[in-house]
Amino acid sequence: MDKLIIHGGKKLKGEVDISGAKNAALPIIAASLLTSGYCVISRVPDLKDVMTMGRLLAKLGAGFQYKNRKATINTDGINFFEAPYDLVRTMRASILVLGPLLARFGKAKVSLPGGCAIGARPINLHLMGLAKMGADIKLESGYVIAKGKRLKGASIYLDTPTVTGTENLMMAASLANGITLLENSAGEPEVVDLANALISMGAKIKGAGESIIEIEGVDELRPINYSIIPDRIEAGTFMTIAGITAGDIIIKDCRPEHLDASMMKLKEVGLVFEHIAGGIRVIGPSRPKAADIKTMPYPGFPTDMQAQFMALMCLADGTSIIKETIFENRFMHVAELRRMGADISVEGGIATVKGTSKLKSAPLMATDLRASASLVVAALAAKGATVINRLYHLDRGYEKMEEKLLRLGADVRRVKE
Numbered sequence: 105m106d107k108l109i110i111h112g113g114k115k116l117k118g119e120v121d122i123s124g125a126k127n128a129a130l131p132i133i134a135a136s137l138l139t140s141g142y143c144v145i146s147r148v149p150d151l152k153d154v155m156t157m158g159r160l161l162a163k164l165g166a167g168f169q170y171k172n173r174k175a176t177i178n179t180d181g182i183n184f185f186e187a188p189y190d191l192v193r194t195m196r197a198s199i200l201v202l203g204p205l206l207a208r209f210g211k212a213k214v215s216l217p218g219g220c221a222i223g224a225r226p227i228n229l230h231l232m233g234l235a236k237m238g239a240d241i242k243l244e245s246g247y248v249i250a251k252g253k254r255l256k257g258a259s260i261y262l263d264t265p266t267v268t269g270t271e272n273l274m275m276a277a278s279l280a281n282g283i284t285l286l287e288n289s290a291g292e293p294e295v296v297d298l299a300n301a302l303i304s305m306g307a308k309i310k311g312a313g314e315s316i317i318e319i320e321g322v323d324e325l326r327p328i329n330y331s332i333i334p335d336r337i338e339a340g341t342f343m344t345i346a347g348i349t350a351g352d353i354i355i356k357d358c359r360p361e362h363l364d365a366s367m368m369k370l371k372e373v374g375l376v377f378e379h380i381a382g383g384i385r386v387i388g389p390s391r392p393k394a395a396d397i398k399t400m401p402y403p404g405f406p407t408d409m410q411a412q413f414m415a416l417m418c419l420a421d422g423t424s425i426i427k428e429t430i431f432e433n434r435f436m437h438v439a440e441l442r443r444m445g446a447d448i449s450v451e452g453g454i455a456t457v458k459g460t461s462k463l464k465s466a467p468l469m470a471t472d473l474r475a476s477a478s479l480v481v482a483a484l485a486a487k488g489a490t491v492i493n494r495l496y497h498l499d500r501g502y503e504k505m506e507e508k509l510l511r512l513g514a515d516v517r518r519v520k521e
């Protein structure tokens with residue numbers, strides 16, 4: 105397992121290019137199952153999760169090639185309709201093949217993703233919606249077995265605005281017979297990007313990004329050439345890096361409008377933003393002020409930025425209250441930050457962070473994707489050599505992170521094991 109060694113304490117300066125969004129690439133690659141022929145998706149990040157999705161599509165009989173951030177998918181030869189446990193357990197987003205397989209082929213057998221480090225991660229709302237659209241859904245020995253000749257449009261209310269639930273149901277409804285209303289749907293930019301990709305395929309979708317999405321099913325969809333939006337969470341992560349190193353970073357190819365809540369909070373703690381063509385310049389304060397956050401569905405403060413923001417607050421001048429309302433166990437990074445001298449106490453879904461004047465380097469263990477990002481953020485401000493183990497967590501969602509950090513002047517190296 106690779107590890108990262110970071111000697112912190114340097115002000116990071118320079119430019120960073122933001123990669124395509126992982127959480128847009130995964131559903132859009134899955135959406136290629138809704139049509140036959142060649143789909144070419146560009147600006148696809150070179151990430152483990154993307155390769156896992158490619159392996160899954162290949163298992164279903166699709167052709168999947170990835171080169172220079174372009175994924176070429178040929179879905180003429182789909183002849184297998186099962187997403188096996190050994191693949192799904194490595195990447196929960198595999199559940200995104202359920203809606204497309206069912207809608208196009210009338211059948212799908214997908215392993216239940218099970219929980220993960222940050223929570224139970226149920227998919228009951230995905231299944232409720234498909235059942236409302238007329239699918240016969242059975243759970244057998246850890247698998248979802250779904251059948252349905254032709255799905256029909258339905259009015260579906262989602263108890264929580266689930267991101268992949270909204271995506272699965274939007275894809276299924278695109279080929280259903282009739283009109284589907286998804287109420288209380290997720291409005292994340294990645295959901296909107298998927299909707300735009302589906303519309304390019306010929307789907308009839310209105311209201312993506314709002315809480316009610318209307319999908320009028322069509323008989324057939326066509327293959328597309330499509331380019332993914334930039335990764336707002338990667339951009340937000342580099343903003344916290346500028347914040348914690350008192351740096352001056354130009355974040356290129358990002359969409360600041362996708363990060364309103366995060367940028368408002370980062371401004372509150374003292375970061376200064378300067379809009380430039382095609383990106384944004386971020387200047388970090390000598391020491392951040394404290395601020396409270398509460399994670400919420402989009403456009404609220406994103407749960408995927410919570411761990412990185414907490415790392416920044418460890419060095420704040422004051423105490424910050426961090427409320428995690430989306431996942432029940434998304435504080436795995438707390439124990440590791442404490443090992444660096446952070447003063448954090450946790451009660452239920454609330455972390456109280458008392459800012460200290462410095463963090464000490466230490467050997468650390470990454471536990472999940474965004475927790476590992478928060479350890480990188482903290483390590484960049486800690487004197488001495490911090491070692492971050494189990495780097496595969498970081499590699500799931502950040503493309504060539506150490507190369508991007510090196511270009512910003514960080515003292516970082518990957519040790520392959």
Ligand code: EPZ
Pocket residue numbers: 126127130197223224225226227228229230231264265266267268269290407408430431432473474501
């Ligand atoms: C997506 O996960 C993202 N993953 C996550 O990003 C992100 O943290 C999450 O949305 C929230 O923004 C992808 O897009 C691939 P949810 P998802 O369904 O769709 C409950 C990262 O770091 N829920 O929106 O699985 C659930 O328990 C990853 O890139 C149900 O109760 O999240 C949770 O409390 C981590 N029943 C809440 O909804 C369901 O059927 C939000 O989960 C579905 C969800």
